[in-house]
Amino acid sequence: xxxxxPLRKPTISAAEQPVLNRLVGIRNQLAxxxxxxxxxxxxxxxxxxxxxxxxxxWALYGVRTSEHNDNDAYKNRLDAVLDE
Numbered sequence: 001x002x003x004x005x006p007l008r009k010p011t012i013s014a015a016e017q018p019v020l021n022r023l024v025g026i027r028n029q030l031a032x033x034x035x036x037x038x039x040x041x042x043x044x045x046x047x048x049x050x051x052x053x054x055x056x057x058w059a060l061y062g063v064r065t066s067e068h069n070d071n072d073a074y075k076n077r078l079d080a081v082l083d084e
Contacts, residue, residue: 012076015063020078022056027084057082 012020026049033041060078 012078013063013067015067016060016076016078019056019060019063020081022052023078023081026052026056027081 029049033045060082064074
């Protein structure tokens, strides 16, 4: 019935690691902007982060298609960061 074997999430490939690092950096920058209530958001900052995010999503798409991991069932930590 139930397996005693722990569930293993797919590991992050070496090609996906730079994308993950950059996405975590973007998330941290957005959190810092949100936390700074003393200043207004500068549109150039937000648009720049959005463009960085789009570039990373396209980079991830390229990596996943080259590694044949482009189906929706493939999930790892990088997908969790994107979902945030």
